[in-house]
Amino acid sequence: MAETPSAARRSERARAAILAAATELIRELPYAKLSIEAIAARAGVGKQTIYRWWPSKGAVVFDAMLELYSGPEGVVLPDTGDIRADLRELVRGAIAELTDPSFEAFLRAMYVEIQQDPELGAAYRERLLLPQRAAIAERLAAGVRAGQLRADLDPDIAIDLLLGPIQSRWTLGLPGLTEDYADAALDAALDHLAP
Amino acid sequence: MAETPSAARRSERARAAILAAATELIRELPYAKLSIEAIAARAGVGKQTIYRWWPSKGAVVFDAMLELYSGPEGVVLPDTGDIRADLRELVRGAIAELTDPSFEAFLRAMYVEIQQDPELGAAYRERLLLPQRAAIAERLAAGVRAGQLRADLDPDIAIDLLLGPIQSRWTLGLPGLTEDYADAALDAALDHLAP
Amino acid sequence: MAETPSAARRSERARAAILAAATELIRELPYAKLSIEAIAARAGVGKQTIYRWWPSKGAVVFDAMLELYSGPEGVVLPDTGDIRADLRELVRGAIAELTDPSFEAFLRAMYVEIQQDPELGAAYRERLLLPQRAAIAERLAAGVRAGQLRADLDPDIAIDLLLGPIQSRWTLGLPGLTEDYADAALDAALDHLAP
Amino acid sequence: MAETPSAARRSERARAAILAAATELIRELPYAKLSIEAIAARAGVGKQTIYRWWPSKGAVVFDAMLELYSGPEGVVLPDTGDIRADLRELVRGAIAELTDPSFEAFLRAMYVEIQQDPELGAAYRERLLLPQRAAIAERLAAGVRAGQLRADLDPDIAIDLLLGPIQSRWTLGLPGLTEDYADAALDAALDHLAP
DNA sequence: TATTAAACGAGACGGTACGTCGGGTCTTCGG
DNA sequence: CCGAAGACCCGACGTACCGTCTCGTTTAATA
Numbered sequence: 004m005a006e007t008p009s010a011a012r013r014s015e016r017a018r019a020a021i022l023a024a025a026t027e028l029i030r031e032l033p034y035a036k037l038s039i040e041a042i043a044a045r046a047g048v049g050k051q052t053i054y055r056w057w058p059s060k061g062a063v064v065f066d067a068m069l070e071l072y073s074g075p076e077g078v079v080l081p082d083t084g085d086i087r088a089d090l091r092e093l094v095r096g097a098i099a100e101l102t103d104p105s106f107e108a109f110l111r112a113m114y115v116e117i118q119q120d121p122e123l124g125a126a127y128r129e130r131l132l133l134p135q136r137a138a139i140a141e142r143l144a145a146g147v148r149a150g151q152l153r154a155d156l157d158p159d160i161a162i163d164l165l166l167g168p169i170q171s172r173w174t175l176g177l178p179g180l181t182e183d184y185a186d187a188a189l190d191a192a193l194d195h196l197a198p
Numbered sequence: 199m200a201e202t203p204s205a206a207r208r209s210e211r212a213r214a215a216i217l218a219a220a221t222e223l224i225r226e227l228p229y230a231k232l233s234i235e236a237i238a239a240r241a242g243v244g245k246q247t248i249y250r251w252w253p254s255k256g257a258v259v260f261d262a263m264l265e266l267y268s269g270p271e272g273v274v275l276p277d278t279g280d281i282r283a284d285l286r287e288l289v290r291g292a293i294a295e296l297t298d299p300s301f302e303a304f305l306r307a308m309y310v311e312i313q314q315d316p317e318l319g320a321a322y323r324e325r326l327l328l329p330q331r332a333a334i335a336e337r338l339a340a341g342v343r344a345g346q347l348r349a350d351l352d353p354d355i356a357i358d359l360l361l362g363p364i365q366s367r368w369t370l371g372l373p374g375l376t377e378d379y380a381d382a383a384l385d386a387a388l389d390h391l392a393p
Numbered sequence: 394m395a396e397t398p399s400a401a402r403r404s405e406r407a408r409a410a411i412l413a414a415a416t417e418l419i420r421e422l423p424y425a426k427l428s429i430e431a432i433a434a435r436a437g438v439g440k441q442t443i444y445r446w447w448p449s450k451g452a453v454v455f456d457a458m459l460e461l462y463s464g465p466e467g468v469v470l471p472d473t474g475d476i477r478a479d480l481r482e483l484v485r486g487a488i489a490e491l492t493d494p495s496f497e498a499f500l501r502a503m504y505v506e507i508q509q510d511p512e513l514g515a516a517y518r519e520r521l522l523l524p525q526r527a528a529i530a531e532r533l534a535a536g537v538r539a540g541q542l543r544a545d546l547d548p549d550i551a552i553d554l555l556l557g558p559i560q561s562r563w564t565l566g567l568p569g570l571t572e573d574y575a576d577a578a579l580d581a582a583l584d585h586l587a588p
Numbered sequence: 589m590a591e592t593p594s595a596a597r598r599s600e601r602a603r604a605a606i607l608a609a610a611t612e613l614i615r616e617l618p619y620a621k622l623s624i625e626a627i628a629a630r631a632g633v634g635k636q637t638i639y640r641w642w643p644s645k646g647a648v649v650f651d652a653m654l655e656l657y658s659g660p661e662g663v664v665l666p667d668t669g670d671i672r673a674d675l676r677e678l679v680r681g682a683i684a685e686l687t688d689p690s691f692e693a694f695l696r697a698m699y700v701e702i703q704q705d706p707e708l709g710a711a712y713r714e715r716l717l718l719p720q721r722a723a724i725a726e727r728l729a730a731g732v733r734a735g736q737l738r739a740d741l742d743p744d745i746a747i748d749l750l751l752g753p754i755q756s757r758w759t760l761g762l763p764g765l766t767e768d769y770a771d772a773a774l775d776a777a778l779d780h781l782a783p
Numbered sequence: 784t785a786t787t788a789a790a791c792g793a794g795a796c797g798g799t800a801c802g803t804c805g806g807g808t809c810t811t812c813g814g
Numbered sequence: 815c816c817g818a819a820g821a822c823c824c825g826a827c828g829t830a831c832c833g834t835c836t837c838g839t840t841t842a843a844t845a
């Protein structure tokens with residue numbers, strides 16, 4: 004999402020200050036009022052320093068969000084052997100994340116940008132979404148191998164069935180995104196997933 | 199989404215021209231470049247006439263979109279007696295709508311606005327989303343009564359299971375939103391819905 | 394400055410309210426911020442009622458000012474027989490008027506309008522300025538007849554000599570517009586006026 | 589009348605284009621229709637560039653007018669030794685200037701602004717009016733020293749007597765602002781000025 | 784260790800759109 | 815049928831940011 008010029012001489016101080024400023028501001032302001040001008044001012048940085056390294060406000064915000072997911076490990080799902088428990092962890096975690104005020108602003112912002120900027124959409128899918136889905140698919144495959152899930156499971160459908168309901172309620176602002184809902188939705192999905 | 203002042207003296211000519219202009223422009227421009235200024239110019243109307251009756255660009259676009267759904271009948275789902283066929287109709291229709299270039303722009307715009315404007319989100323749910331969901335719930339209830347669906351069906355969960363996968367793929371820009379996908383997702387959902 | 398339409402049916406109540414509102418507002422606001430909209434609102438009158446009877450804001454203000462000079466007698470200068478005393482009265486009166494806060498706003502407004510609206514300038518000269526100058530000329534002629542002023546006096550030059558200095562200082566915002574100044578200017582002018 | 593921000597980085601190109609545009613437009617339009625928007629457009633400049641350096645339309649026009657008086661010398665009156673001839677030059681010059689269509693628009697505009705904007709009035713007096721008056725006072729003092737003018741001459745009164753009549757006729761739109769009038773007014777004033 | 788080219792902070796620039804104000808015209812309704 | 819009310823089209827206001835473009839000033843690799 005960045006690094007076009009020589010990147011060698013790039014000031015780490017400036018980069019960090021910009022992402023930190025973006026992180027602060029996205030929590031203080033409605034996303035529509037978040038301006039590059041404000042990020043630059045808050046970061047104590049010239050506007051050009053932002054435009055040099057990022058093509059758009061959305062790209063800055065995306066990088067700021069990536070910083071939060073920055074565990075160097077990569078995404079893996081727990082595998083306790085109990086597929087139902089592990090998936091419960093997954094759906095509850097999803098709801099927790101969508102609901103955490105410190106993440107929600109970022110996620111809503113990304114959804115907004117993804118609708119309007121295909122480049123950024125592609126980056127989002129590649130860097131965040133598909134790795135997460137791959138990790139889930141991996142856990143599901145283990146479940147299939149263990150005979151806990153149906154043999155002919157289509158992982159894409161399965162993931163959509165597990166997370167689509169939650170994500171769509173959240174996107175549309177429908178109420179009731181609770182752990183109980185997570186459990187009920189999981190049970191429903193399992194009617195298809197189970198052997 | 200409108201009608202704050204006296205509304206009596208309101209010019210129907212202006213109202214229609216504004217919504218028509220919005221409809222045209224939303225198909226011609228990326229949503230972010232759609233300005234109230236441009237709508238007013240295209241409609242041959244003073245900006246103030248827009249600001250007098252709508253609080254924001256999103257509200258105008260929403261009303262323009264409502265105009266397209268304006269069948270006076272209200273939303274009903276077909277009931278052929280064959281619940282699987284009727285639901286196939288539903289999910290395929292959803293994909294068709296999300297994919298129709300003439301609707302897609304409106305819908306993406308609404309998703310953008312809903313993330314940022316709670317008022318508008320509430321209006322969207324009340325005027326469009328919940329009526330649609332009520333209609334689906336109605337058809338599902340008929341299916342239950344006919345013994346084609348499980349007796350203890352929770353309609354909210356059921357609807358989310360049917361449409362959530364499709365809507366979430368669309369929102370995230372994931373590929374593969376085809377009729378085959380619709381059928382597969384429906385089959386998966388039916389594993390829960392069926393008795 | 395008014396009365397184009399039928400004038401018969403004209404509402405005296407509205408006319409008076411408009412002029413009163415203009416008089417109030419011109420004292421409360423900088424002239425540039427005085428709007429027909431505000432006059433109409435203050436007068437409890439539709440804008441159209443103003444536009445029906447006056448061509449411009451300046452015309453309303455002019456009529457409002459005329460109301461204040463409305464002594465039905467017409468302008469006459471005192472004639473005590475002592476020309477110096479009478480002219481002192483004149484120049485001191487001029488300074489008093491230009492300095493009276495309740496007249497100053499009107500007069501500055503008229504000067505502004507006169508620079509920009511020839512119609513209004515003509516009306517101002519005809520209805521106010523020339524009658525005043527004629528009255529002064531009359532008194533001067535009496536002075537000439539009494540042998541107190543030079544026989545070949547040109548009344549136009551004389552009037553300009555008497556009032557021009559005062560008026561030009563006032564217009565330009567130069568300080569020192571006092572009674573002492575008036576007396577000194579009068580003495581200077583009399584060097585020309587006297588026989 | 590300008591120079592609030594850093595002024596170092598100020599674009600001379602933009603400054604000159606703005607003043608030139610103002611000069612053109614003030615001759616093409618009635619002053620009331622002269623908008624900052626139009627100046628910016630004509631100058632090929634963003635509106636903000638005007639607002640950054642000038643507080644009001646009047647300030648721009650004033651600076652544009654100053655540009656015309658820009659002889660670096662400073663104001664001096666001719667001194668031929670013949671005071672009457674030199675003053676004739678002065679009053680005729682005044683009338684010529686007030687009558688020159690290329691100056692008149694500027695001057696009327698300044699009179700309008702001075703009535704309404706005290707800041708601008710102060711600037712006008714300081715930068716233009718008082719220096720001119722000082723130059724005239726200088727010439728008058730020389731006349732006094734040469735015994736051509738009365739010894740106890742008050743220069744302020746004298747200047748008002750010389751120019752007040754002309755200026756007041758012009759401000760009020762009274763006709764007859766000719767060279768003959770200038771000569772007559774000068775003769776009248778000299779009755780006071782001469783020893 | 785000095786040179787030098789880049790990235791940097793600052794912020795002016797030409798623009799677009801914002802949301803508001805008021806101008807002058809028109810339409811509707813009530814007295 | 816005049817007057818109140820106020821919506822309408824329009825143009826300008828003054829502001830906020832956009833993304834680009836100089837300006838000096840660090841700063842860090844290289845010579």
